[in-house]
Amino acid sequence: MSKQLISVRINDELFEGEVEPRKTLADFIREDCTLTGTHLACEHGVCGACTILLDGEAVRSCLMFAVQADGASLTTLEGLAPEGGPMTPVQQGFMEHHGLQCGFCTPGFVISAHAFLRDHPDPTEEEIREGLSGNLCRCTGYQGIVRAVQRAAEITREDVTA
């Protein structure tokens, strides 16, 4: 199968590579770029574990081909907080409220929560539940996740007012 040259900026680093047109964006990120923080749990667009930010929008990287991301700028879980630097409010909220157990769905939840809070800085619990209903977790019963997002909104407000 003929390959296509693409260049994608991920977490502010430029990745160039030759990929088969059928290669999914998720596989490109994980295999070609060795950024394994993005997880695959269904590969048919339902569970949301593979969610990343593509030009700022939350997308499911298992439903896109890598060639469709040519020229785009992506953020994965690894790129949310600076290496060794402080966690983002969302990550902090997940830590404080036990928003993860096995951690496999976590990349998708954290990325989705980032996109959600950008659009809903002061969400109600109901809005959080609706906003994250496209991500599946099998460990937490979502208790800690909902609270984590509430806490993240709170931290963000504190940071703004501080």
Added chain:
Amino acid sequence: MSTVEKPSAARFVGARVQRREDPRLLSGHGQYIDDVRLPGMLHATFVRSPLARARIVAIDLEHALAVPGVVAIWDGSALNGDAATPLWDWAGEGTPFPEVRALAEGDVRFAGDPVAIVIARDRYVAEDAAELVDVEYEPLQAVVGRELAEASTGRAHDGIDTNVAWSAASPTDPALEAAFAASAHVITETFRQQRHVNVPMEPRGLVAHWERGAEQLTVYASSQNPHQDREYFARVMGLPEHHVRVIMRDVGGGFGQKIFRTREETAVALASRRLGRPVKWIEDRQENLMAANHARDEQMTLRVGVDADGVITAIHASHLADVGAYPLMPAMMPGFMALEVLPGPYRFARYGWAGKSVFTNTSGISAYRGPWMMETVAREIMMDVVAREIGVDPAEIRRRNVIQTEDLPYTTPTGREYDRISPAQTLEAALEEIGYERFREEQARARAEGRYLGLGISTYIEPTAGAQGPTGIEAATVRVEPSGKVNVLMGTGSHGHSLETTMVQVVADQLGVPIEDVRLLQGDTAVSPYGGGTAGSRSAVIAGGVARISAIKLREKVLELAGHLLEAAAADLEIEDGTITVKGSPGSSIAFADVARIAYYDPSRLPEGMEPGLESTSRYSAPPATYANSTQVCTCEVDVATGEVRLLDYVVGEDCGVMINPMVVEGQIAGGVAQGIGGALLEHLAYDETGNPLAITFKDYLLPTTEDVPDIRYVHVETPSNTPGGHKGVGEGGAIGAPAAIVNAVADALAPLGVRVTSQPLSPDRVLAMIDDARSA
């Protein structure tokens, strides 16, 4: 609510300590199985049978082998012979079991049965080739459906001339029949539970690496149980155990599905040895739903006798389980365990049982969070049926039967010995927290308005930390390194259970060091002592127990050495925050790190006869079971126009003994409750009558989402167990209790319509059908 007195030194045990695992997992630096990459690694995929039961007439590999990048393709006849033994064999007297081989050979026995393994340079190529493997099948009659299997003219397995895998019953007991005859009411009902799948978010997978020079198999496993994996691979591959190393790093959930290694994983290991190269296999979701092991798929008929007041006089339970084609545990397990645990939290003397398991041409059954939980489903729904029938309030009927503290110690009719449990307390605590009386008033008002609210109760005793054979003991090596930092080495297999936090809490408390100074190393058979892994709600009890024992032993040595150095008696010393001080003499102290350095580097300063170094290994053999108890209460509203069930409030009253970390305890409960909600309302791995699985995507196999699981509240009762630390297990309880609570809530809501609820899932279409049936009855 009672609380335990904690040892005065305790600073971490009992606290909501944030997880040590989280920074790594939240930054994308976990190491899951698909993140493992080795030089020269190849990728495997499987050709699977599309048919539930068929003869394999011919397999043509020609086109598949011609795909560039394909390294090898083997079918069963080519690869199975590499295994030294059947992969597992649960055959016994009167309990036949099929020969389990890595790949199907000659015939296929469920849709998804692996027929050939394809190894290629990448997964895309492997899947391309797998599609081109040409298998000719001659369809045979498939055995499908637990209630049809026994009478089916088809046979699930060649060579086993029955589909009954196990059948047993308690001896005829005239006293039991006499008790029924003397009962004011005898009520019989059958409860059904559909097939579930554990659905860890990370599907199965492994990397097997046959290292030619060392003649060693190294397996990177997505497992719950590295040491049992080592034993397994050594046995089936005919290797000495010390030439097998199993490493599990982060594991994306298991819930029982990853306790045992499976046929595909074995095929990958065999392939790696043949090729002398690392081979990776990562299952996709469809394979996981189709061919990884399933759970539940059972029914139980209860005959319950009660006196005029609703006090239970006798129970007979009969259980029927569909264990699929290749169950990963003995065919008797789901039924026998359920029947044996059934007496649960209630006092009654007369009990009889009968159990049967059948083979079918479906994916095999394995453990799933509380694999015996049909007993709670049947018993607790039955309690409500009886209550309704004889006109007693469902909370009241439980009060009249539940085991009280003054009954302890108490032995159940099946011989389980309870002590230090509190089922009456957790029942009352949960009812109080949900506001039982207030809800009844609200319900009455709602009914007057034509709205259907309901409340459901589920009370149960949870046997935790079942300790026997390979899971009977646990070991902990606590090692203070020369710098004073502490490594704890254990044979656990935490995969979401937070043991990297909780075990460290236990050890840090005993050694008196900051929690950051302690780290748990687990999941590598080359590093940790033999342990029973993480399953069966065992870790808090057995692993927590031995971590404590080992740390205490090491603490004694630290104090003896420190006393020697400070010229004080060990009994007069205390350790806090990394400093050892003579009690009452703050000036007389030594840093923990200095003691460690001296222990390793300056043997001349040790007391006479003391061995250098600071390390302790202990092993703990736990009692056969440690009992936790719980009551779950929930309320719901049923929309009788759409059939939708909405959970309104959810309370869990739980006694898991001394909590190491309440945040983790609540997380375990919540996750289990969510799985129970899934089972009660959404999840169903259905097969059609020919054995095609109908729910192999997340579109059809519905998991609960944020919108299905309500806010859960907890009431903790802490009755210490008699194990070190006083802990009890907590991993499975949520999933055990939730389905019955939800079914009871729905049945309560719809009681005015005469609806009887005896099966799950309560999906809107089924709820509407039940309402229709009741109306037309």
Added chain:
Amino acid sequence: MRLEDEFAVAAPIQEVYATILDVERVTGCVPGAELLGNDGDVHNVGIRVKVGPISMQYRGDVEIVERDEAAHTAKMRVKGREVRGQGTVEATAQLRLSEDGSTTRGAIEVEVALSGRAASMGQGAIQDVSSKLVGRFARNLARMLEADGAAAAGAAGAAGAPAGEPLSSDPAAAAAQVEREVRDEDENAISGREIVGAVVRGRLSSPLVSAGLAGVTLGLLGFLLGRRAG
């Protein structure tokens, strides 16, 4: 599983019956179908069922096991398997034509045993694919008859779609024409957001009775193939 479909063609019944049993000609009316060879009443046929971005390709034998020209009925037996993949299909199809004024009505009853990924989509999805195929088939059949000059007017397909330009009377050319049109029709990619919405809506039913959600299931079919896509 049992599938039932109906169609109507504005053409005389004898004409329709003769055309349908002329496997070589009629293959061109079935979207994605291709006649690979004949052996008496046994015809080796390939068919590609295209759903969204994905096509499932089957190859097998169609045998006409009964024909009754007077009653305008026929029975066919189909046995095939996926060309790429492991799924199988076995079916018996009963065709019954009847006259309704100048229109010929056809009823098809199919008893089908499917395995593999098609089977896992459930009866609802299969019925949906089947109805779509029958609708297109009827429309194409009418156009073929029209091209022959035998049909007075257009077709009234099951889907109610108007007939397009007449179908070539050359089977190969007709097949190519049909395939082109089907491809154009099917080129409506499904976004992840729509899938998620569909899944949420789909939660109102159990897998055993997902008939009403056939469209959603079909959308997901595209992703059933995982890495096989493309």
